[in-house]
Amino acid sequence: xxxxxxxxxxxxxxxxxxxxxxxxxxxxxxxxxxxxxxxxxxxxxxxxxxxxxxxxxxxxxxxxxxxxxxxxxxxxxxxxxxxxxxxxxxxxxxxxxxxxxxxxxxxxxxxxxxxxxxxxxxxxxxxxxxxxxxxxxxxxxxxxxxxxxxxxxxxxxxxxxxxxxxxxxxxxxxxxxxxxxxxxxxxxxxxxxxxxxxxxxxxxxxxxxxxxxxxxxxxxxxxxxxxxxxxxxxxxxxxxxxxxxxxxxxxxxxxxxxxxxxxxxxxxxxxxxxxxxxxxxxxxxxxxxxxxxxxxxxxxxxxxxxxxxxxxxxxxxxxxxxxxxxxxxxxxxxxxxxxxxxxxxxxxxxxxxxxxxxxxxxxxxxxxxxxxxxxxxxxxxxxxxxxxxxxxxxxxxxxxxxxxxxxxxxxxxxxxxxxxx
Amino acid sequence: xxxxxxxxxxxxxxxxxxxxxxxxxxxxxxxxxxxxxxxxxxxxxxxxxxxxxxxxxxxxxxxxxxxxxxxxxxxxxxxxxxxxxxxxxxxxxxxxxxxxxxxxxxxxxxxxxxxxxxxxxxxxxxxxxxxxxxxxxxxxxxxxxxxxxxxxxxxxxxxxxxxxxxxxxxxxxxxxxxxxxxxxxxxxxxxxxxxxxxxxxxxxxxxxxxxxxxxxxxxxxxxxxxxxxxxxxxxxxxxxxxxxxxxxxxxxxxxxxxxxxxxxxxxxxxxxxxxxxxxxxxxxxxxxxxxxxxxxxxxxxxxxxxxxxxxxxxxxxxxxxxxxxxxxxxxxxxxxxxxxxxxxxxxxxxxxxxxx
Numbered sequence: 102x103x104x105x106x107x108x109x110x111x112x113x114x115x116x117x118x119x120x121x122x123x124x125x126x127x128x129x130x131x132x133x134x135x136x137x138x139x140x141x142x143x144x145x146x147x148x149x150x151x152x153x154x155x156x157x158x159x160x161x162x163x164x165x166x167x168x169x170x171x172x173x174x175x176x177x178x179x180x181x182x183x184x185x186x187x188x189x190x191x192x193x194x195x196x197x198x199x200x201x202x203x204x205x206x207x208x209x210x211x212x213x214x215x216x217x218x219x220x221x222x223x224x225x226x227x228x229x230x231x232x233x234x235x236x237x238x239x240x241x242x243x244x245x246x247x248x249x250x251x252x253x254x255x256x257x258x259x260x261x262x263x264x265x266x267x268x269x270x271x272x273x274x275x276x277x278x279x280x281x282x283x284x285x286x287x288x289x290x291x292x293x294x295x296x297x298x299x300x301x302x303x304x305x306x307x308x309x310x311x312x313x314x315x316x317x318x319x320x321x322x323x324x325x326x327x328x329x330x331x332x333x334x335x336x337x338x339x340x341x342x343x344x345x346x347x348x349x350x351x352x353x354x355x356x357x358x359x360x361x362x363x364x365x366x367x368x369x370x371x372x373x374x375x376x377x378x379x380x381x382x383x384x385x386x387x388x389x390x391x392x393x394x395x396x397x398x399x400x401x402x403x404x405x406x407x408x409x410x411x412x413x414x415x416x417x418x419x420x421x422x423x424x425x426x427x428x429x430x431x432x433x434x435x436x437x438x439x440x441x442x443x444x445x446x447x448x449x450x451x452x453x454x455x456x457x458x459x460x461x462x463x464x465x466x467x468x469x470x471x472x473x474x475x476x477x478x479x480x481x482x483x484x485x486x487x488x489x490x491x492x493x494x495x496x497x498x499x500x501x502x503x504x505x506x507x508x509x510x511x512x513x514x515x516x517x518x519x520x521x522x
Numbered sequence: 523x524x525x526x527x528x529x530x531x532x533x534x535x536x537x538x539x540x541x542x543x544x545x546x547x548x549x550x551x552x553x554x555x556x557x558x559x560x561x562x563x564x565x566x567x568x569x570x571x572x573x574x575x576x577x578x579x580x581x582x583x584x585x586x587x588x589x590x591x592x593x594x595x596x597x598x599x600x601x602x603x604x605x606x607x608x609x610x611x612x613x614x615x616x617x618x619x620x621x622x623x624x625x626x627x628x629x630x631x632x633x634x635x636x637x638x639x640x641x642x643x644x645x646x647x648x649x650x651x652x653x654x655x656x657x658x659x660x661x662x663x664x665x666x667x668x669x670x671x672x673x674x675x676x677x678x679x680x681x682x683x684x685x686x687x688x689x690x691x692x693x694x695x696x697x698x699x700x701x702x703x704x705x706x707x708x709x710x711x712x713x714x715x716x717x718x719x720x721x722x723x724x725x726x727x728x729x730x731x732x733x734x735x736x737x738x739x740x741x742x743x744x745x746x747x748x749x750x751x752x753x754x755x756x757x758x759x760x761x762x763x764x765x766x767x768x769x770x771x772x773x774x775x776x777x778x779x780x781x782x783x784x785x786x787x788x789x790x791x792x793x794x795x796x797x798x799x800x801x802x803x804x805x806x807x808x809x810x811x812x813x814x815x816x817x818x819x820x821x822x823x824x825x826x827x828x829x830x831x832x833x834x835x836x837x838x839x840x841x842x843x844x845x846x847x848x849x850x851x852x853x854x855x856x857x858x859x860x861x862x863x864x865x866x867x868x869x870x871x872x873x874x875x876x877x878x
Binding site: 111112114115117118119120121122123124126127129130133134146150153154156157158159160161162163168169170171176178192194198199200201202203204205206207208209210211214217218223224225226227228229230237248249252253255256257258267268269271272274275276277278280283285288289292293296297299300316317318319320321322323324325331356359360364366386387388389390393394396397400415416417418419420421423458459460 | 526527528529530531532533534535536537538539540541545546549550552553554555556565573575579580581582583584585586587588589590592593596597602603604605606607608610612615633634635647649650651652653654655656657658659660661663664667668670671674694695696697698699700728731732734761764767772774777785787788789790791792794796806808809810830831832863864
């Protein structure tokens with residue numbers, strides 16, 4: 102232990118215990134890395150972090166750093182205690198977009214690691230809460246060099262600030278039997294249509310796309326994204342009755358009654374005397390619970406598509422909001438289907454860019470102007486699937502009730518005609 | 523003047539080029555999955571192809587040495603493909619069952635942890651904290667390391683009634699997200715304003731607009747344009763601090779930690795739910811945050827003993843009711859548990875439904 106090192110008694114404490122320690126990793130960079138620059142950065146970073154632990158305060162400040170041609174994708178950090186810890190004085194993060202589903206080869210991870218130790222701190226996180234690879238700790242100058250290098254072999258920056266943000270998708274069709282949609286295609290169709298809006302922040306606030314292949318919503322899309330695409334199906338779920346019987350034989354009838362039948366939120370399941378499962382598909386809401394318990398016996402149907410929810414977000418400023426159903430079901434089979442999905446994204450972002458207040462998320466705008474006005478703005482017809490229940494307050498003007506009712510009947514007639522071919 | 527290079531706006535890269543061949547081949551063609559053991563998944567395709575996944579807990583923020591070590595394991599014991607989950611667990615995929623045990627052993631020999639699947643307590647989703655954030659009330663990686671040390675056996679095993687997602691956030695914006703158990707900073711005192719700096723640092727109208735309760739107004743202080751806070755209105759959320767650092771909200775003593783439960787983003791059984799406050803006023807106590815760990819462990823223990831199979835924490839509380847939850851976990855119920863934000867009436871019990 103050289104005298105040059107900052108003492109870190111509190112952080113040393115985090116090297117104890119069985120879970121892998123990030124502090125040990127920092128120390129490896131400080132003590133074992135061949136590049137002195139990295140040794141110095143890691144040492145001062147540890148010093149500043151210890152200082153935070155002692156004083157229970159953070160010491161990073163934001164600023165303005167970007168790469169040539171872009172206005173976002175970097176989280177600038179300048180130290181407020183840079184005189185004491187000069188080598189980590191500039192410690193910016195580059196947000197880099199991963200492929201949907203976060204797939205890598207070891208070769209690619211190594212290549213990214215090599216580029217990063219050439220220009221950065223040698224610390225990287227897979228992935229941040231917005232879904233980016235976070236390359237943590239570059240100086241202002243090296244930010245550009247690192248970006249140039251990885252941009253040359255296929256990586257691009259994600260969003261930061263009031264722009265379209267990096268998307269997120271679940272593992273999906275690549276390795277999940279519940280997947281009802283080509284998550285990767287949805288994700289890339291949407292994100293790569295808005296590349297300009299990712300790199301050049303010009304929106305009221307952030308806008309996030311997230312994709313989950315089924316109602317389990319492993320990607321947390323409904324709660325955490327402005328535009329959530331959730332895979333679903335609208336025909337009957339598939340039931341392999343032999344497998345159902347095998348489950349019953351293995352687990353017993355009581356287990357299936359307690360854990361499958363009675364846990365159905367709409368009472369759409371019944372276990373018959375011959376140990377087969379009866380599904381009332383008209384009542385089923387595709388919640389995924391019974392498919393989760395018996396993946397071998399139950400599967401999504403064949404007529405697959407997506408439900409789209411708009412306006413989910415976290416706390417700032419009016420409190421947390423879930424996304425609201427805007428499209429109960431949409432097929433995504435043809436190129437035209439994907440084009441219309443992207444157009445819907447454009448329509449929503451355009452309307453919100455036009456009507457949202459400064460720092461107001463799309464869901465907050467919907468809260469402020471009302472869902473009906475939002476739907477009119479984006480040209481989407483109302484649908485009873487958008488509400489948990491109709492209005493309970495009688496304080497509303499309904500001058501043109503007859504016209505609105507007529508619209509509904511006309512639409513229903515058209516749908517009927519279209520279905521009849 | 524150096525020549526600037528134009529960026530290649532390639533956006534989000536194609537994932538197929540980095541995907542295990544067996545997954546590429548069977549994209550959209552998986553039939554079912556099984557759980558051979560904690561931390562290992564087996565997916566079977568309609569054509570009988572199989573892929574085993576080994577899920578690995580790491581420190582999340584990786585130094586290049588650790589990254590290379592994980593790649594070495596991937597090359598030597600797996601097929602050279604790696605993916606990461608939403609909660610920053612790493613996954614190795616192999617197409618042959620005989621590779622699973624040596625891979626698991628290699629991972630554990632290097633000090634990483636196999637687990638985090640099915641009804642375990644998986645890795646804690648967390649934020650940046652003192653390491654990189656500009657507005658943190660506490661650390662993130664350190665809290666998570668300390669907690670995972672305590673919960674490691676629950677990560678490695680299938681002891682829980684259903685899966686448990688824990689999150690931490692180092693301010694009230696809650697970037698860590700909703701969780702079955704969420705551990706978040708909760709400020710308890712209004713910002714301390716350095717009036718000498720406000721005029722030069724802050725765009726005052728936008729700071730005024732940020733406040734969710736309209737408690738901030740422009741004011742002249744010591745002859746300088748500044749901002750003042752109506753402290754009776756202030757809810758200490760810290761929203762004014764990011765755009766105006768002279769309005770310091772963080773406080774070594776008065777920025778506390780709060781614990782919330784029942785956030786669940788799945789649609790399974792019930793519609794997605796937000797987390798609810800259960801404990802607050804917990805001291806921000808680095809480097810190990812023992813007071814936080816003790817409350818979290820108490821909640822987990824009660825959930826483990828009391829919930830039925832497949833009940834997430836929100837499902838369990840829905841069944842037993844909130845009064846019994848507070849009784850069972852031994853936490854106080856206070857006036858602060860009663861919501862007073864917009865729409866809060868909906869959270870009150872307007873019925874004769876009472877459990878005895």
